[in-house]
Amino acid sequence: MEKLNNEETYSPLLWVLSVMLKLEERTGEAKINFIEFAVCVQTTNPSNNIDKVIDSILDIREKRKVAENKKKFDADIIEQAWNRYLKLKINFKDYADMNLRYLKSARNVKSAGRGITLVPEYRSMAIELIKSVVSTEPLKERYTKLCQGAPLPTDNVHTANQVLRDMITELEYYNISYSIPDIPLDSAKNINIVRNSLKRDIDKFKEEQYAQRQSNEWTEIFEYMNLLVENTGKEKEISDDYIIKVPKSEAAAYLEWILWRAFLAIDSIKNKPYEARGFNIDQDYLPVGTAPGGGPDILFEFENYFIVIEVTMSTNSRQEAMEGEPVRRHVADLVMNKTKPVYGIFIANKIDSNTAETFRIGVWYNQKDEKLALKIVPFTLRQFSTYFQYMFTHNIASPDKVLELFTECFAAKEEREGPSWKAEIDRIVFQQIG
Secondary structure (H helix, E strand, O other): OEEOOOOOEEOHHHHHHHHHHHHHHHHOOOOEOHHHHHHHHOOOOOOOOHHHHHHHHHHHHHHHHHOOOHHHHHHHHHHHHHHHHOOOHHHHHHHHHHHHHHHHOOOOEEEEOOEEEEOHHHHHHHHHHHHHOEEOOOHHHHHHHHHHHOOOHHHOHHHHHHHHHHHHHHHHHOOOOOOOOOOOOOOHHHHHHHHHHHHHHHHHHHHHHHHHHHHHHHHHHHHHHHHHHHOOOOEEEEEOOEEEEOOHHHHHHHHHHHHHHHHHHHOOOOOOHHHHEOOEEOOOOOEEOOOOOOOOOEEEEOOOOEEEEEEOOOOOOHHHHHHHHHHHHHHHHHHHHOOOOEEEEEEEOOOOHHHHHHHHHOEEEOOOOOEEEOOEEEEEHHHHHHHHHHHHHOOOOOHHHHHHHHHHHHHOOOOOOHHHHHHHHHHHHHHHOO
């Protein structure tokens, strides 16, 4: 909460929702791009005339549309805002980036390019929420209520029904088959149980649609890999209103995520995309933490085999201690429980020679002391990303092509030790891409 004056406070989240809904009312679309948010939204509050805020957004939008140099136009807009507000110039971008990330953590808002828009199935909830943008309730009491669990609009039967209808409209729009659980819709609790069930159906459908788009987004996937190879926190501009970035503190999560996306792009998987990943994602399909240690990071089933992908951002001598046992255990568990062959791919920015040697030996004993010969090949992220780009630029991307590379690299371990096997893998990768 933030103060408006001595008697009133307001919710920045609800103020943004108000602006988005007003913009939708004026234009038919709730989307706000980055520069509009940085200059017009985060610098205002309910004491401002909301129609004038929308006027400012639309003015920027029209001028930016005809600007020849979008970067210079954005810089000039920031300069003008800086002169007016007398804040640090960098704050406009840094605060906008941070605030957008906070907003997208709420279920009502999702990414739209570099900006944000409303989540359609939560539109009714947003309309109810903005009825309490400003509050005269004492700040201490409001904080206490928020900490204890503030009431939601969907605690009300009427609003819960409205949101449920939004869900059903969304299901029917996408032609998603669904069934409503056989419980009476006579209480907000029961309605919300049904709503959450339908939301899971929508989420699964949309993730499957997302998976199907990945082959068309391979260049973005490749650029994310490059950012992870550098791991400096730098940005990469994909288009005028779309910039990608890997937060350094989240590099491990992004590495799992981008390898998941890479194999979705390679396609032909038999399991569902949400079954393939061990980590969670948010509503924008970005990673939320890394996969827990009890199973593989990523597991893809193909027609004739499984591929396990294990990754790490560790590059030093601790890499083998941290990854050698878990990776072999995960692959071994699958070897014992699957009827198809299982292949393990280990990816890091740098492969420690001790790690390579552990996977070269590739032995695991189960609880019956039966010896399992595991097939695991370590690749650097640079090697994999280069081969990934090669497959797509030559229109030969397929899991069998990946397995072809894997098989040749795996065979190269014979009569070699860890360091020389690493060198031979590198030679094979770059020989194959010509």
